[in-house]
Amino acid sequence: MRELFESTIERLFADLATPEYVLGCEGGEWPTALWAALDDSGFALAGAPEALGGAQASWNDLYVIARAAGRFVAPVPLGEAILANWLLGRAGIEPRTGSLSFSADASLQLRKSGVSGTARAVPWGRHVDALVAVADADSPSPSLVLLSRASITGHALQLNVAGEPRDDLSFDNAQVLACAPLPAGLPADVLHLGGALLRCAQIAGALHALLAMTSGYASERTQFGRPIGAFQAIQQQLAVFAEQAAAANIAAEAAFAEAGEALAAFSIAAAKVTAAEAASTGAAISHSVHGAIGFTQEYSLHLFTRRLWAWRGEFGSASLWSQRIGQQVCEAGGDGYWALLTGQTLAPHSTLGKTA
Amino acid sequence: MATTQFRYSRIPAEAEALREEVRQFIRENLRDYPPSLRAQSWMGFDAAFSRQLGQKGWVGMALPEQYGGTAAGPFARYVVIEELLAAGAPVSAHWIADRQSGPLINRFGTQAQKQRYLPPICRGESYFCIGMSEPNSGSDLASIKSHATRTGSGWVLNGQKVWTTNAHHSQYMIALVRTGEKQANARHEGLSQFIVDLSLPGITVRPIRDLAGGEHFNEVFFDNAQLDADALIGTEGKGWDQVTAELAFERSGPERFLSSMALLKTLIDALGKTPDALQAREIGRLSAKLVTLRNMSLSVTAQLAAGEHPAWAASCVKDLGNGFEQEIPEVAQLLVEAEPRQEGGSEHARVLAYLAQMAPSFSLRGGTREILRGIIARGMGLR
Numbered sequence: 001m002r003e004l005f006e007s008t009i010e011r012l013f014a015d016l017a018t019p020e021y022v023l024g025c026e027g028g029e030w031p032t033a034l035w036a037a038l039d040d041s042g043f044a045l046a047g048a049p050e051a052l053g054g055a056q057a058s059w060n061d062l063y064v065i066a067r068a069a070g071r072f073v074a075p076v077p078l079g080e081a082i083l084a085n086w087l088l089g090r091a092g093i094e095p096r097t098g099s100l101s102f103s104a105d106a107s108l109q110l111r112k113s114g115v116s117g118t119a120r121a122v123p124w125g126r127h128v129d130a131l132v133a134v135a136d137a138d139s140p141s142p143s144l145v146l147l148s149r150a151s152i153t154g155h156a157l158q159l160n161v162a163g164e165p166r167d168d169l170s171f172d173n174a175q176v177l178a179c180a181p182l183p184a185g186l187p188a189d190v191l192h193l194g195g196a197l198l199r200c201a202q203i204a205g206a207l208h209a210l211l212a213m214t215s216g217y218a219s220e221r222t223q224f225g226r227p228i229g230a231f232q233a234i235q236q237q238l239a240v241f242a243e244q245a246a247a248a249n250i251a252a253e254a255a256f257a258e259a260g261e262a263l264a265a266f267s268i269a270a271a272k273v274t275a276a277e278a279a280s281t282g283a284a285i286s287h288s289v290h291g292a293i294g295f296t297q298e299y300s301l302h303l304f305t306r307r308l309w310a311w312r313g314e315f316g317s318a319s320l321w322s323q324r325i326g327q328q329v330c331e332a333g334g335d336g337y338w339a340l341l342t343g344q345t346l347a348p349h350s351t352l353g354k355t356a
Numbered sequence: 357m358a359t360t361q362f363r364y365s366r367i368p369a370e371a372e373a374l375r376e377e378v379r380q381f382i383r384e385n386l387r388d389y390p391p392s393l394r395a396q397s398w399m400g401f402d403a404a405f406s407r408q409l410g411q412k413g414w415v416g417m418a419l420p421e422q423y424g425g426t427a428a429g430p431f432a433r434y435v436v437i438e439e440l441l442a443a444g445a446p447v448s449a450h451w452i453a454d455r456q457s458g459p460l461i462n463r464f465g466t467q468a469q470k471q472r473y474l475p476p477i478c479r480g481e482s483y484f485c486i487g488m489s490e491p492n493s494g495s496d497l498a499s500i501k502s503h504a505t506r507t508g509s510g511w512v513l514n515g516q517k518v519w520t521t522n523a524h525h526s527q528y529m530i531a532l533v534r535t536g537e538k539q540a541n542a543r544h545e546g547l548s549q550f551i552v553d554l555s556l557p558g559i560t561v562r563p564i565r566d567l568a569g570g571e572h573f574n575e576v577f578f579d580n581a582q583l584d585a586d587a588l589i590g591t592e593g594k595g596w597d598q599v600t601a602e603l604a605f606e607r608s609g610p611e612r613f614l615s616s617m618a619l620l621k622t623l624i625d626a627l628g629k630t631p632d633a634l635q636a637r638e639i640g641r642l643s644a645k646l647v648t649l650r651n652m653s654l655s656v657t658a659q660l661a662a663g664e665h666p667a668w669a670a671s672c673v674k675d676l677g678n679g680f681e682q683e684i685p686e687v688a689q690l691l692v693e694a695e696p697r698q699e700g701g702s703e704h705a706r707v708l709a710y711l712a713q714m715a716p717s718f719s720l721r722g723g724t725r726e727i728l729r730g731i732i733a734r735g736m737g738l739r
């Protein structure tokens with residue numbers, strides 16, 4: 001499934017998500033043509049159960065889709081829709097066709113009269129038909145709610161550093177399109193974990209493209225009568241970049257492979273820390289190697305670097321995830337340390353729940 | 357070369373099943389082995405412990421059964437060595453033989469050489485050292501001058517090696533020497549590898565004290581040492597290719613990022629169960645790195661097992677891993693007010709003193725940072 005996913009989605013992005021298109025969508029344009037093509041091919045349902053109309057792909061298979069979205073810096077909430085539909089499917093709710101996003105930072109209350117409160121930082125929130133969030137309910141476990149754009153009563157429009165919408169949306173006794181208790185075994189911050197997971201893959205993908213672009217440029221640009229890539233100082237910087245890109249890729253892949261049914265927190269946390277550091281290092285080196293041309297709007301370097309700067313912090317910065325891991329490690333103590341690290345692949349249940 | 361060469365590979369269940377047994381063995385046999393000794397990691401020497409591991413079948417796990425190995429496969433071996441390293445077990449006696457020399461002999465050796473050298477390696481009784489560096493040839497390994505010349509019955513060896521880890525404990529050295537003339541346009545030609553019996557007349561081994569007073573590495577002199585014809589391992593003149601194949605094993609294992617493990621553990625204990633924000637963040641950051649490095653290293657193991665040639669990927673593991681090992685003594689001093697102590701003080705203070713002094717060597721031994729990054733750049737088509 002994985003190979004097919006990857007080749008299909010890469011072809012689709014190569015055709016439609018060109019640098020001009022990506023730039024044109026900045027500032028909050030909805031990618032009508034791109035979304036239509038994705039909708040047609042059913043990618044948004046890839047992770048939803050077969051019984052409910054999805055492809056029931058594992059996170060391990062979904063990795064290549066999210067990574068491809070990063071390689072092409074696709075200006076579209078595809079990963080968001082996949083995650084939202086996966087979660088709806090887990091809760092027994094039919095997945096949605098049509099544009100879909102989620103909020104990982106919602107303070108919503110589900111009452112008999114409807115849903116009230118705010119869903120913050122919703123990717124493409126101003127455009128999507130519906131969004132998924134976890135709401136407090138008058139019950140021991142929180143509820144998963146599916147809300148329509150039509151029921152939004154207020155909004156604060158926001159753009160991240162790459163001009164991608166991250167909107168705060170408020171609701172006042174909104175009727176849900178669907179709701180269900182959050183399935184047992186899923187932590188209340190499942191969307192935060194899922195969001196972090198997606199961004200790790202996108203960072204890995206963007207770094208891959210950025211590294212190719214930067215080493216290609218170093219082979220072409222000539223100064224002092226030689227390609228700049230012939231200078232050892234440049235070679236050593238690119239080697240560091242390659243190491244970081246490799247680290248981000250395998251960390252993200254591990255997080256997807258180990259995600260399981262409950263989005264294993266430890267490997268997601270480790271991947272986000274690794275990816276965020278790689279994003280910072282890779283973006284800095286790519287600008288340094290490109291010189292002034294990389295600082296222009298015309299040259300597409302910034303399409304990657306500005307997204308890396310955005311994504312490294314979304315759904316928890318390196319600091320936040322490091323701190324959570326560190327807390328757990330210190331609780332286990334020096335003697336339990338190695339067992340904790342090697343056992344994390346075996347214990348998929350979230351033990352890194354929100355501390356705040 | 358692409359960064360996607362690193363594919364995530366989980367340790368197979370049958371290899372994973374060994375882990376608890378190794379932990380149990382370590383608990384029983386190293387109960388009273390203190391952190392300050394565990395800090396030596398794979399520099400800790402204990403012949404009896406190596407023999408015990410041999411009896412358990414945990415040396416030569418990558419070698420065929422007919423030569424005393426267990427052919428347990430690379431992942432089973434990985435589980436065993438990472439558990440030993442994580443615990444700081446004294447594995448230095450057999451380490452190089454198990455990691456590098458045994459597999460080299462198995463790959464390039466004749467039937468007779470395998471029969472002679474591999475069984476004692478697998479028993480944990482035969483130790484090897486690596487004779488590559490010379491006084492005027494460090495990073496520029498192809499410039500070595502030690503040379504072997506054919507005689508009627510074998511070879512005569514002359515020259516000098518230096519920084520040879522464990523030569524003073526080892527029965528054998530695998531030496532890279534010149535057997536043909538150096539040519540200006542083919543610097544890597546004319547090199548060959550020999551299994552040198554270090555007890556032969558004409559060979560002198562002298563320990564060199566390191567900056568902390570320890571004796572780990574040596575200088576080794578060859579003065580008309582007479583070698584048998586079958587001391588040559590592999591093909592005459594193909595020493596460079598053989599060494600290059602060896603380096604992927606040498607550069608990708610868990611010893612390239614676990615050298616400061618003892619300190620990381622005493623540091624975590626020193627912080628206690630309620631670290632402040634900075635402390636938690638730094639420990640978490642290091643732990644994330646460690647998890648990722650382990651995945652990278654396991655991926656190279658999978659590539660080696662599949663018969664690929666991951667020299668490029670191995671260089672990535674070693675360079676990133678060395679940076680991680682070297683950072684730990686710095687972070688330890690950032691997080692806890694504990695002065696390093698050679699003598700007295702807490703176990704943490706002694707482990708810190710030892711590793712703060714050892715850390716610079718991590719990115720020298722096995723190839724320097726700059727050389728590794730050069731290999732990575734070459735793989736990217738930049739040179």
Ligand SMILES: Cc1cc2nc3c(=O)[nH]c(=O)nc-3n(C[C@H](O)[C@H](O)[C@H](O)COP(=O)(O)OP(=O)(O)OC[C@H]3O[C@@H](n4cnc5c(N)ncnc54)[C@H](O)[C@@H]3O)c2cc1C
Binds near residue numbers: 486487496722724726
């Ligand atoms: C603890 C320890 C154990 C060791 N054990 C062994 C062993 O068992 N067997 C063995 O054979 N060797 C061993 N070595 C030697 C080790 O392989 C060498 O130290 C290493 O290859 C570097 O060589 P050098 O020390 O001569 O430094 P040099 O090669 O002189 O390098 C000095 C500095 O110059 C830099 N440099 C050199 N060439 C270049 C270049 N082309 N471009 C950019 N920078 C460059 C290096 O990166 C380094 O920073 C050991 C070393 C140590 C520290």
